[in-house]
Amino acid sequence: MPELKQSPLHDRHQALGAKFAEFGGWSMPLQYAGIVAEHKAVRDAVGIFDVSHLGKARITGPGAADFLNRCITNDIAKIGVGQAQYTLLCNEAGGVVDDLIWYWLADDEIFLIPNAANTAEVVELLAAAAPDGITVANEHDDHAVLAVQGPSSDETLAALGLPVGHDYMRFAPSTLDGVELTVCRTGYTGERGYELVVPAADAGKIWDAVLAAGEAYGIAPAGLGARDTLRTEMGYPLHGQDLRPDLSAGQCGVGWAIGWKKQSFWGAGALRAEKAAGPELRLTGLLAQGRGIPRPHMEVVHDGEVVGEVTSGTFSPTLSKGIALALLPPALVPGTAVTVRVRNREEPFDVAKPPFVTPGVREA
Template sequence: MTELRRSPLHDRHVALGAKMADFGGWQMPIEYGASGGGVVAEHTAVRTSVGIFDVSHLGKATVAGPGARDFVNSCLTADLGKIGPGQAQYTLCCAEDGGVVDDVFSYLVSDEQVFLMPNAANADEVVGLLAAAAPDGVTVTNQHEDFAVLAVQGPKSPQVLQALHLPVELDYVSFVDTDFDGRPVRVCRTGYTGEHGYELIPSWQDAPALWDALVEAARGLGGMPAGLGARDTLRTEMGYPLHGQDLTRQISPVQAGSSWAVGWQKPAFWGREALLAEKAAGPARRLRGLLVTDRGVPRGHMNVLDADGAVIGQTTSGTFSPTLKQGIALALIDSGAELGESGEVSIEVRGRKLAARVVKLPFVPSHVR
């Protein structure tokens, strides 16, 4: 059995009484119930005040050398030509058949340097694919344990950063390299919660001191540390896809509603021909939001039925929404399914049917811009 890897903040999480679990081969906090949090309280803190997340399990890699930007642009889906240095971009690493190997954030440092943040479980594969395709002079360096990633999310996130004398006046999906207490840190106006927020990227060894300062400032504002359980409920309320559930090798960007992250006019990227063909033909299924109108909580891999009881799809993610106090789900629904004006469907949950309806995403308003 492979031993789980640990964040540089592992001891901090244990001291806070966090419930730990395996996330992509990393032992990470689900919630901090023993210290007064819990998923619902942590979720609510992010929506109303501020939450501090450790997401250091996310991958980190640097592509560097002459033509690094152009090389990455020829591999990943989004068009790096549309942003400038100091800006970030959500993108996808696809297989040639259009399936999604991973979703990735690209940070354009310069034409000769791109910093990438893939998911924990897929980081080695993404780095390996890029390294194998890199031209002479371009290097791809896996830096998974060189940097930590701390997310500060919520309406009071600017006050937290201001307390640490860190910059807050950043445009959405932009970043700046600065320092905290004399140590370098990258501050990014990004996040995965739908709230105003930032992601901070310090070196691995500098993460504990930065975490301590962030948590202290957050607690002074009514905020708290938040685990990956709240991160999941927050992102589901936004309809943000999670790789491995809503995006997979079998679920393409066209099906998942992620076509906006594809530079369709680019001459080359992995999976281009397959995705263009699917886009032209129309996908056989599409990711939709389901709002449960019964008492009950859906999970992934549950059948979705139409009014006549016929299976028309399957849930990919499902949870209880702390904001709405209702069950919510993301589901792949057959494109030809007849839903009617009200969009009423049902979800099979352990032998019973939960009434639900198809709704436009996100489930709750976004405040990221």
């Protein structure tokens, strides 16, 4: 088994007493003080995550944006330079190779953040399809990414003189202590927040500065365990569980990230055919009506028959009950009573439409 890669902030996490786990081939902090405490810090105040395991890639050359638009599902016509967009890279069957965010730096320069485990494949696929004059470079190890998330994220970053208040999915270049970085109004928690893309060599300096600035606002270092409970409360899908190459994007509940009016994108034929026929299964939410805590691959039962399975499941610290994402027949609308087989017991759940909590991500 190959040795796990380490974040440029690994020593900071060790000093904070982090418990580590494997994420996409990287050894990353799972938790520090505890998942519930870190989750609540993000919902109530501000948390800082190291998400440097996420991939980084750059597309450069004349027509870079048009080239990318022929590959990804979303439509670049919806945004402009200085904005970011969530999108999918699909295979010809419409399955999700990866979901990613791309940043439109200039007409001839695009910055991508794929998922950690998929970065090499995304770069390889795009590079193989790129016409002459366009370069796709893997910059996975060149940058660190720090996510500052929560209601007090603006105050924390403003205390450092960093730009805040820009619209959701926009970004702004800046400098902190001589370090050039990018402040992106993005995140994976459902809370108002930002992601800082910084040179890997300067990650420690920026991490320390944000923690110091946020002390007055109750900042807490948060691990990827809390990031998972936060994103599940929002109904945000995770690649490898809720999104997979063997599941169509139409089934995964991310049809809103498909530019249906575009002439072409990878997987367009299969996805359009499925949309016309209607998917057999669709990703939706489940809300516990008892004490059951769902986990991935648990069976969902309706009228005595297994009708689907949990793809993501956890305990919601905000609601103090179990929540899940599950692949179910579209006929099971929100409010339908089902059961989930939890440790040989059938626990009661209701089908529910995510998010399970009120998001603050788009608040001005």
